Amino acid sequence: MPADQLRRTRIQDLLQSTDLNREVLVKGWVRTRRGNKYVQFIALNDGSGLATLQVVADAEKFPEESLKEITTGACIAVRGQLVASQGKGQAVEVQATSIEVLGTSDPETYPIQRRGADQKGISLEALREIAHLRPRTNTFGAVLRIRHALAFAIHQYFNDHGFYYVHTPIITGSDAEGAGQMFRVTTLPPEHPPRTEDGSVDFSQDFFGKQTNLTVSGQLEGELAALALGSVYTFGPTFRAENSNTARHLAEFWMIEPEVAFNDLADNMDLAEDFLRSLVKYALEHCAADLQFLNDTYDKELLGRLKFVTDNAFQRLTYTEAVEILKSAKKKFEFPVDWGTDLQSEHERYLVEKHFRKPVILTNYPKEIKAFYMKLDDDGRTVRAMDVLFPGIGEIIGGSQREEDLAKLQARMAEMHVPEDELWWYLDTRRFGTAPHAGFGLGFERLVLFVTGMTNIRDVIPFPRFPKNAEF
RNA sequence: GCUUCCUUAGCUCAGCCGGUUAGAGCAUCUGACUGUUAAUCAGAGGGUCCCUGGUUCGAGCCCAGGAGGGAGCGCCA
Numbered sequence: 262m263p264a265d266q267l268r269r270t271r272i273q274d275l276l277q278s279t280d281l282n283r284e285v286l287v288k289g290w291v292r293t294r295r296g297n298k299y300v301q302f303i304a305l306n307d308g309s310g311l312a313t314l315q316v317v318a319d320a321e322k323f324p325e326e327s328l329k330e331i332t333t334g335a336c337i338a339v340r341g342q343l344v345a346s347q348g349k350g351q352a353v354e355v356q357a358t359s360i361e362v363l364g365t366s367d368p369e370t371y372p373i374q375r376r377g378a379d380q381k382g383i384s385l386e387a388l389r390e391i392a393h394l395r396p397r398t399n400t401f402g403a404v405l406r407i408r409h410a411l412a413f414a415i416h417q418y419f420n421d422h423g424f425y426y427v428h429t430p431i432i433t434g435s436d437a438e439g440a441g442q443m444f445r446v447t448t449l450p451p452e453h454p455p456r457t458e459d460g461s462v463d464f465s466q467d468f469f470g471k472q473t474n475l476t477v478s479g480q481l482e483g484e485l486a487a488l489a490l491g492s493v494y495t496f497g498p499t500f501r502a503e504n505s506n507t508a509r510h511l512a513e514f515w516m517i518e519p520e521v522a523f524n525d526l527a528d529n530m531d532l533a534e535d536f537l538r539s540l541v542k543y544a545l546e547h548c549a550a551d552l553q554f555l556n557d558t559y560d561k562e563l564l565g566r567l568k569f570v571t572d573n574a575f576q577r578l579t580y581t582e583a584v585e586i587l588k589s590a591k592k593k594f595e596f597p598v599d600w601g602t603d604l605q606s607e608h609e610r611y612l613v614e615k616h617f618r619k620p621v622i623l624t625n626y627p628k629e630i631k632a633f634y635m636k637l638d639d640d641g642r643t644v645r646a647m648d649v650l651f652p653g654i655g656e657i658i659g660g661s662q663r664e665e666d667l668a669k670l671q672a673r674m675a676e677m678h679v680p681e682d683e684l685w686w687y688l689d690t691r692r693f694g695t696a697p698h699a700g701f702g703l704g705f706e707r708l709v710l711f712v713t714g715m716t717n718i719r720d721v722i723p724f725p726r727f728p729k730n731a732e733f
Numbered sequence: 734g735c736u737u738c739c740u741u742a743g744c745u746c747a748g749c750c751g752g753u754u755a756g757a758g759c760a761u762c763u764g765a766c767u768g769u770u771a772a773u774c775a776g777a778g779g780g781u782c783c784c785u786g787g788u789u790c791g792a793g794c795c796c797a798g799g800a801g802g803g804a805g806c807g808c809c810a
Contacts, residue, residue, distance in 0.1 A: 704810030
């Protein structure tokens with residue numbers, strides 16, 4: 262094949278190739294270059310995997326002066342022979358015949374230099390300041406590949422189980438979804454918005470002719486779709502304008518929300534558990550090298566924890582049973598446990614990490630501490646809610662069987678001061694062919710947190726959005 | 734939003750009781766070395782000690798205010 266018709270090969274594919282002594286073309290970013298006046302070695306990475314390809318440049322073809330621009334961070338295209346390696350660190354390498362520098366990288370100012378001996382390298386906090394370059398690191402390459410694999414596995418799971426992917430709106434006309442503070446969407450001039458006669462902002466002149474916000478949940482629209490298509494799910498961005506400063510919250514995050522007609526709470530738990538387990542299993546099977554790297558680098562118990570989730574049933578118990586366990590626990594809690602109040606992080610962590618030592622599904626919470634749309638239990642005190650609690654993460658899933666009875670739903674809305682007129686379309690589902698149904702929300706980044714073993718949610722999304730930060 | 738800790742070279746960090754010209758490792762640059770792979774060895778350059786004000790003969794260090802960051806909590810996914 263003529264050289265100029267040669268097509269680029271992904272480095273990951275080359276490293277697994279047994280078809281040696283052929284001409285190849287690779288393109289990627291230089292991790293390191295080292296050597297002497299006779300031979301130079303370039304470690305090249307193209308993002309197709311964690312491992313680098315060793316490119317060998319002999320001095321007879323490449324005098325050292327010609328390699329000046331091949332510095333850490335530079336982008337190069339290499340033609341050469343794929344050969345068995347003479348060195349010990351790799352099975353194959355590329356003996357270069359030509360190297361083209363596609364993009365230089367000033368070594369004095371490129372911030373991601375190779376990590377040296379006896380030092381920790383750039384901290385995750387420092388990398389957050391250079392989020393535009395951090396995908397070049399081993400850690401973020403691994404996290405982003407795993408994030409992709411999990412997203413793919415989610416679609417595959419639902420497709421294989423007869424679910425339809427519905428696209429719920431990102432801009433919503435409702436501000437009564439009950440899931441938190443919303444970001445306003447408007448095209449009105451911020452300095453001098455049009456006013457009505459009573460002095461308030463005249464949103465009838467806004468783009469949509471009314472107040473609009475970014476969605477905090479696709480659930481209500483998901484319920485509409487489930488009551489037509491049977492089994493559906495959403496997977497999209499979600500926005501919360503809460504001033505949350507924690508390692509588990511983002512202002513912009515991705516949420517997966519399955520909703521299934523005719524499912525009750527037990528079906529909902531079965532779905533959540535099987536779903537989570539299959540996603541973890543997918544990652545273990547398809548991201549072995551990246552997970553091994555994260556296990557070795559950050560958390561020696563990561564792989565063990567993931568395998569534990571795939572091999573063991575989650576512990577299911579009611580809120581009432583959990584309160585009894587916590588009350589009889591010897592541990593002194595900062596906040597007292599009492600039936601009717603929501604569990605604190607320390608209580609959830611005790612149940613998951615100390616008492617059961619496995620993922621826990623808590624159900625049947627007091628109605629006062631849960632959303633208006635959850636189905637009332639027969640005792641009139643609790644609702645058919647479920648929270649899935651994971652070690653290190655806390656609440657990874659929140660869901661419920663929904664109240665399908667129109668009168669009971671309206672009564673709950675009145676109790677909780679949810680305006681009926683804004684949700685007339687939602688109530689219509691209970692007027693026309695209502696049906697039992699259930700669903701839940703899974704925070705995608707919390708799933709990625711658990712699977713990667715990262716400890717801050719800002720490190721599992723490419724460009725995190727959180728209070729006081731919308732750079733990049 | 735609350736509590737608490739932190740901010741010194743590109744990165745990771747020392748810096749004693751407030752006392753001369755600010756320290757290390759790595760990175761970067763220069764040189765040496767015939768296959769390296771956390772390469773090795775020698776040398777060099779590199780500082781708004783987060784900002785503002787104060788105390789003091791003298792502040793990286795003490796005090797006040799501000800900014801930014803981490804951890805924990807609340808809200809939740």
